Amino acid sequence: MRKGLSCFAAMALCVALGTPVQAADTIKIGVQGAHSGDLASYGVPSLNAVKIVIDQTNARGGILGRKVEVIAQDDQCKPEMATNAATKLISDQSGVVVGPICTGPTTASLPIFNEAKIIVVSPTATAPSLTESGKHPLFFRTVAHDNAQAQLTSDFMLKKLKVKKVAYLHDNGEYGKGFTDNNRTMLEKAGVETVLFEAVSPDAVDFSAVVRKIRRLKPDIVVFGGYQPVASKLVQQMRRDRVKTPFIGPDGVKDETFLKMTGKDSEGVYASYPKDTSALPLYKEAREAHIKVYGSEPGFGYYNAYAAAQCLLAAIEKTGGIDTVKLQDALRSTMVDTPLGKISFNAKGDASGMALSIYQVQNGKFVELDHSLTLQ
Amino acid sequence: MDIQFFIELFFGGLTRGSIYALIALGYTLVYGIIELINFAHGEVYMLGAFTALLVAGVLGIYGFPFGGILIVATLAAIVWCAAYGYTLEKVAYKPLRGAPRLSPLISAIGMSIFLQNYVLLAQTSDFVPFPNLLPEMPFLDSIEVLSPSNFLILLVSTLAMVALTVFIRHTRMGKAMRATAQNRKMALLLGINADKIISLTFIIGSSLAALGGVLIASHMQVINYNIGFLAGLKAFTAAVLGGIGSIPGAMVGGLVLGLAESFATGYFSGNYEDILAFGILILILIFRPDGILGKAKVQKV
Numbered sequence: 001m002r003k004g005l006s007c008f009a010a011m012a013l014c015v016a017l018g019t020p021v022q023a024a025d026t027i028k029i030g031v032q033g034a035h036s037g038d039l040a041s042y043g044v045p046s047l048n049a050v051k052i053v054i055d056q057t058n059a060r061g062g063i064l065g066r067k068v069e070v071i072a073q074d075d076q077c078k079p080e081m082a083t084n085a086a087t088k089l090i091s092d093q094s095g096v097v098v099g100p101i102c103t104g105p106t107t108a109s110l111p112i113f114n115e116a117k118i119i120v121v122s123p124t125a126t127a128p129s130l131t132e133s134g135k136h137p138l139f140f141r142t143v144a145h146d147n148a149q150a151q152l153t154s155d156f157m158l159k160k161l162k163v164k165k166v167a168y169l170h171d172n173g174e175y176g177k178g179f180t181d182n183n184r185t186m187l188e189k190a191g192v193e194t195v196l197f198e199a200v201s202p203d204a205v206d207f208s209a210v211v212r213k214i215r216r217l218k219p220d221i222v223v224f225g226g227y228q229p230v231a232s233k234l235v236q237q238m239r240r241d242r243v244k245t246p247f248i249g250p251d252g253v254k255d256e257t258f259l260k261m262t263g264k265d266s267e268g269v270y271a272s273y274p275k276d277t278s279a280l281p282l283y284k285e286a287r288e289a290h291i292k293v294y295g296s297e298p299g300f301g302y303y304n305a306y307a308a309a310q311c312l313l314a315a316i317e318k319t320g321g322i323d324t325v326k327l328q329d330a331l332r333s334t335m336v337d338t339p340l341g342k343i344s345f346n347a348k349g350d351a352s353g354m355a356l357s358i359y360q361v362q363n364g365k366f367v368e369l370d371h372s373l374t375l376q
Numbered sequence: 377m378d379i380q381f382f383i384e385l386f387f388g389g390l391t392r393g394s395i396y397a398l399i400a401l402g403y404t405l406v407y408g409i410i411e412l413i414n415f416a417h418g419e420v421y422m423l424g425a426f427t428a429l430l431v432a433g434v435l436g437i438y439g440f441p442f443g444g445i446l447i448v449a450t451l452a453a454i455v456w457c458a459a460y461g462y463t464l465e466k467v468a469y470k471p472l473r474g475a476p477r478l479s480p481l482i483s484a485i486g487m488s489i490f491l492q493n494y495v496l497l498a499q500t501s502d503f504v505p506f507p508n509l510l511p512e513m514p515f516l517d518s519i520e521v522l523s524p525s526n527f528l529i530l531l532v533s534t535l536a537m538v539a540l541t542v543f544i545r546h547t548r549m550g551k552a553m554r555a556t557a558q559n560r561k562m563a564l565l566l567g568i569n570a571d572k573i574i575s576l577t578f579i580i581g582s583s584l585a586a587l588g589g590v591l592i593a594s595h596m597q598v599i600n601y602n603i604g605f606l607a608g609l610k611a612f613t614a615a616v617l618g619g620i621g622s623i624p625g626a627m628v629g630g631l632v633l634g635l636a637e638s639f640a641t642g643y644f645s646g647n648y649e650d651i652l653a654f655g656i657l658i659l660i661l662i663f664r665p666d667g668i669l670g671k672a673k674v675q676k677v
Contacts, residue, residue, distance in 0.1 A: 172647075198646040203606035205395055205592050208388035208526065209641035216381050229503040233598050241523050261505045261598055 030094030033101035046305035123304035150182030171226030179225035307338035393634020394533035399611030402581030418608015424589030461582025619670020
């Protein structure tokens with residue numbers, strides 16, 4: 001299975017020689033992510049999700065007559081720790097991996113997993129290039145990549161809002177600028193005029209110049225790329241200067257803090273976000289399992305990791321073992337029932353079947369509108 | 377050329393510039409007296425915003441009227457930050473007086489990091505909303521170019537700068553400050569208590585920064601522990617631009633910087649806002665190394 005790689009083979013041999021026989025009988029799922037440090041809140045829920053799925057599987061007697069085991073490796077969302085974590089997961093004989101959580105570590109670890117021919121399913125890494133570049137054939141993810149959001153928002157603006165002139169503002173970060181760039185490309189293709197495209201300095205003491213500019217240019221909508229703190233400041237300053245232009249942003253804007261920060265100024269703001277699946281029975285089951293085991297509501301990426309573990313186990317069960325090529329095919333061809341809906345993966349590795357929706361602030365709450373995009 | 381837009385940008389720039397000027401005054405006052413760049417000054421501005429937020433929160437519970445809250449919160453922020461400024465000087469700079477010039481500089485950077493992390497831990501790492509305390513000003517609606525917060529910032533900072541100028545020019549304390557700035561040894565010989573003057577400088581500088589903090593917080597309505605960093609850096613730029621050590625220089629520097637940023641964003645692009653600010657600084661330093669209003673001095677390294 002890992003024959004192309006003498007050093008890993010040697011390592012695997014050492015581990016195999018030194019380990020009791022029954023250990024080889026378990027199926028090992030590696031989990032890589034931030035399990036400690038500043039960003040632990042992004043990674044721990046995923047680890048919890050995999051543990052819960054595996055406990056449930058083992059309680060049913062495991063799969064293929066074998067028990068499943070978790071091997072966790074902490075990368076703290078730091079690329080420099082990620083390569084080490086990945087190497088350790090391989091030497092501990094993980095058959096498949098759920099993770100990494102952040103984009104940086106994912107980019108750093110993928111070549112290592114790729115060389116060892118290990119399938120990786122990230123629950124949260126959203127950088128488009130991970131799947132779009134075609135460099136990582138063994139990489140899959142159970143989260144929409146960033147371009148999907150722009151697809152949805154540009155479609156919404158064209159069809160529902162029928163915009164003609166658009167102003168784009170972003171925070172100069174990869175995530176924010178990517179979102180506005182993609183919207184611009186798609187809207188310009190449809191003949192929408194760009195009246196303004198520029199960055200705002202996130203820490204500036206005042207946004208009035210750019211707000212005045214928007215007021216003068218009178219766009220039909222402001223497309224903002226970035227996170228909620230800058231969005232709150234911009235929206236408030238716009239409304240205070242009596243600029244009533246609609247405002248749309250990516251999922252970084254759909255946050256309770258945004259509502260708290262802006263109060264009534266946020267009324268009418270649009271944002272894209274994964275479709276609300278909380279009515280699905282599996283979603284409820286996953287949530288209750290977390291509350292039962294950990295005594296709290298699940299955190300960031302929990303349901304995505306839950307889905308990732310389910311898809312991997314389903315594929316292993318279907319193919320009867322851990323054979324990378326067969327698993328790849330199985331992941332692409334099997335529809336799996338998850339808390340996020342019925343999903344499988346496309347040729348690039350992105351989950352198909354998941355959906356994103358447009359939300360709008362109405363009476364101080366984000367309300368899901370009837371406009372969504374199902375990933376193919 | 378759209379004259380209305382020009383005027384809007386002009387007032388936007390003045391607003392921004394007067395905040396930079398308020399903070400820049402703190403840098404320049406301290407530099408004028410002890411030739412120290414007080415890098416923790418931006419943090420005092422941030423503390424001012426947080427103090428006002430806390431006080432406003434408490435008063436809000438007791439149902440004070442909004443205008444009253446703003447005044448009480450501002451005064452509390454000024455007193456609190458003045459105390460911080462005083463303590464800062466006693467703890468971080470006074471023990472190092474007479475030490476090589478790099479030592480207090482490092483101490484200043486240390487204090488800046490300390491204060492940021494202190495607020496991070498004692499308060500929160502999140503962005504927090506700052507209540508809108510400004511009174512309604514219907515008479516501004518007809519002018520259109522000024523929002524209430526812009527108007528308030530311009531008004532308050534102008535008053536503060538006038539008061540400072542009067543204080544420095546026409547009071548005994550002000551005279552003592554100028555004397556100490558000119559020659560500390562000579563001032564000591566003439567019976568001026570230099571320690572007291574230095575403390576006073578920190579108190580005045582910190583009060584102005586606190587005022588700036590409250591004004592900007594009620595303008596942006598969002599604050600976090602890190603707002604002092606870029607604001608401090610920009611204000612420092614303004615101080616150097618105007619000629620560090622010179623009080624009118626700090627005011628002019630702040631306004632020039634604010635106007636330049638506003639026009640750059642308005643007529644070119646917001647992408648170049650920061651680049652332009654620091655570009656101007658470099659140009660001025662090449663052609664006028666002592667700043668716009670700075671006096672050339674014999675280097676005493």
